[in-house]
Amino acid sequence: MDNGNAGTASKTAKLRVFRGDASGGKLEPYEVETYPGMVVLDAIHDIQAKQEPTMAVRWNCKAGRCGSCSAEINGKPRLMCMTRMSHYAEGEPITVTPMRAFPIIRDLVTDVSHNFEMAKKIPPFTPRPRDADGTWRMKQEDIDRIQEFRKCIECFLCQDVCHVIRDHRKDTFAGPRFLIQLATLDMHPLDTLDRRELVKDEFGIGYCNITRCCTEVCPEGIRITDNGIIPLKERVADQYFDPIRWIASKVSGEEKKPKAKLRVLPPDPRPTDVPAGGKDRR
Numbered sequence: 001m002d003n004g005n006a007g008t009a010s011k012t013a014k015l016r017v018f019r020g021d022a023s024g025g026k027l028e029p030y031e032v033e034t035y036p037g038m039v040v041l042d043a044i045h046d047i048q049a050k051q052e053p054t055m056a057v058r059w060n061c062k063a064g065r066c067g068s069c070s071a072e073i074n075g076k077p078r079l080m081c082m083t084r085m086s087h088y089a090e091g092e093p094i095t096v097t098p099m100r101a102f103p104i105i106r107d108l109v110t111d112v113s114h115n116f117e118m119a120k121k122i123p124p125f126t127p128r129p130r131d132a133d134g135t136w137r138m139k140q141e142d143i144d145r146i147q148e149f150r151k152c153i154e155c156f157l158c159q160d161v162c163h164v165i166r167d168h169r170k171d172t173f174a175g176p177r178f179l180i181q182l183a184t185l186d187m188h189p190l191d192t193l194d195r196r197e198l199v200k201d202e203f204g205i206g207y208c209n210i211t212r213c214c215t216e217v218c219p220e221g222i223r224i225t226d227n228g229i230i231p232l233k234e235r236v237a238d239q240y241f242d243p244i245r246w247i248a249s250k251v252s253g254e255e256k257k258p259k260a261k262l263r264v265l266p267p268d269p270r271p272t273d274v275p276a277g278g279k280d281r282r
């Protein structure tokens with residue numbers, strides 16, 4: 001039971017934390033004194049301060065806002081700063097490991113740059129010209145539909161848990177975080193580009209089999225699958241697999257929106273003999 005502040009007496013918690021790098025590593029045991037309201041990131045900081053000054057961990061806000069402290073706690077993708085120690089039964093060892101979908105750098109820090117490269121490929125928001133009076137008018141219901149997706153803090157926990165990224169198609173599948181970004185653009189009432197061909201061919205939406213694992217781990221509670229991915233799948237299916245709509249588009253001739261093109265990225269400036277984040281551990 002996670003009551004956050006149960007009790008006032010100090011207790012000892014047992015943790016097992018991954019220590020290592022791209023060449024290998026193992027779980028090391030630690031004990032920390034707990035206090036009411038303590039979160040897993042506090043415990044890692046305690047270990048850093050008193051036992052292992054070289055332990056690597058990425059964090060910034062300690063408030064669930066920056067998305068930096070993503071890790072796997074007892075195998076589940078979570079933000080360390082938003083996971084209370086009291087969430088776990090007393091005496092139960094708490095295992096903290098780095099996100100497994102991304103190459104490890106050191107200890108709890110992984111190289112998530114793959115996500116930033118994916119983000120750069122998405123054709124950006126391209127609004128229509130302003131109205132004659134200089135404004136952009138939109139219906140509130142259109143805005144409400146995409147507002148939820150803007151809560152994303154880019155923690156990449158959804159990317160970490162997605163089995164398509166973990167086990168199969170890291171480079172040809174955008175992943176849940178970027179599928180909701182594509183859904184945001186596709187549903188945006190001002191945007192003028194048709195990205196559906198890219199969503200199908202370059203960002204691999206067909207690989208998603210709507211298991212909803214991404215939705216379950218999202219710390220912002222975004223209904224990634226039901227509100228983002230499934231409507232986006234339907235829009236792509238309408239365009240390419242609905243014979244009536246296909247015939248209608250051929251008869252009517254022109255596309256309503258110009259088709260978006262994949263953004264061509266400049267070559268990676270990093271020297272090839274210096275790995276950015278070690279080898280992929282998948």
Ligand code: SF4
Nearest residue numbers: 162208210211212214
């Ligand atoms: S619903 Fe789709 S994107 Fe989300 S975890 Fe499952 S396969 Fe991945």
Ligand code: SF4
Nearest residue numbers: 152153155156158218
């Ligand atoms: S959608 Fe949720 S889980 Fe995925 S990156 Fe954004 S906040 Fe994190």
Ligand code: FES
Nearest residue numbers: 061062067069081
């Ligand atoms: S430290 Fe910012 S989300 Fe955890």
